[in-house]
Amino acid sequence: QVQLQESGPGLVKPSETLSLTCTVSGGSISSYYWSWIRQPPGKGLEWIAYIYYSGSSSSNPSLRSRVTISVDTSENQVSLNLTSVTAADTAVYYCARPRRDGYTHDAFDIWGQGTMVTVSS
Amino acid sequence: DIQMTQSPSSLSASVGDRVTITCRASQSISTYLHWYQQKPGKAPKLLIYAASSLQSGVPSRFSGSGSGTDFTLTISSLQPEDFATYYCQQSYTTPFTFGPGTEVDIK
Numbered sequence: 001q002v003q004l005q006e007s008g009p010g011l012v013k014p015s016e017t018l019s020l021t022c023t024v025s026g027g028s029i030s031s032y033y034w035s036w037i038r039q040p041p042g043k044g045l046e047w048i049a050y051i052y053y054s055g056s057s058s059s060n061p062s063l064r065s066r067v068t069i070s071v072d073t074s075e076n077q078v079s080l081n082l083t084s085v086t087a088a089d090t091a092v093y094y095c096a097r098p099r100r101d102g103y104t105h106d107a108f109d110i111w112g113q114g115t116m117v118t119v120s121s
Numbered sequence: 122d123i124q125m126t127q128s129p130s131s132l133s134a135s136v137g138d139r140v141t142i143t144c145r146a147s148q149s150i151s152t153y154l155h156w157y158q159q160k161p162g163k164a165p166k167l168l169i170y171a172a173s174s175l176q177s178g179v180p181s182r183f184s185g186s187g188s189g190t191d192f193t194l195t196i197s198s199l200q201p202e203d204f205a206t207y208y209c210q211q212s213y214t215t216p217f218t219f220g221p222g223t224e225v226d227i228k
Contacts, residue, residue, distance in 0.1 A: 044222050045208060050215075058215050062216070094165075099170060107170035109167045109176060114164055
């Protein structure tokens with residue numbers, strides 16, 4: 001079955017750029033919208049952005065000026081860049097896939113295990 | 122943004138209890154409402170989608186109802202493995218938003 005694996009540095013310095021990759025295995029990246037969602041320690045979930053395999057995307061206005069999301073269909077990967085990070089960006093970052101292909105406005109039925117990113121000098 | 126609220130924020134219950142969690146949206150979201158269960162250190166797990174549809178593999182003791190702005194998640198008979206935090210989420214419009222969560226612990 002489809003599995004998602006997030007990867008990236010666990011520690012990022014303030015003001016630098018956080019870069020994460022989600023690798024999709026067991027299935028194709030095509031035809032789905034892929035989202036990034038984060039969860040600060042002890043807090044709730046925040047949707048960051050999604051991207052379609054074709055490259056069209058949408059992001060949370062609260063983060064839009066700092067977020068870049070991209071897709072590499074040849075590598076079956078989705079990437080997230082978050083610039084000018086602060087301690088408030090410390091969180092577990094998840095990638096997630098909706099239930100149905102071609103649908104953006106759907107529940108997330110497949111999640112990666114998440115990767116913890118700490119912003120600290 | 123559509124604001125999601127949940128009540129209660131936490132509850133204590135015993136095995137076998139019937140548990141109901143409420144989720145409210147700040148504006149109508151039709152049935153674009155989903156429920157997740159999260160255990161410590163784990164990713165959220167989809168339980169209910171489209172307000173009342175049971176995700177494949179999820180026990181039938183979980184059920185959801187509602188439309189518009191008011192929704193409920195019910196666990197008909199709480200089991201030991203159900204102690205967790207539950208989140209609602211709207212996918213009616215971006216930015217997708219989640220409720221603050223309801224922690225269910227052992228009484």
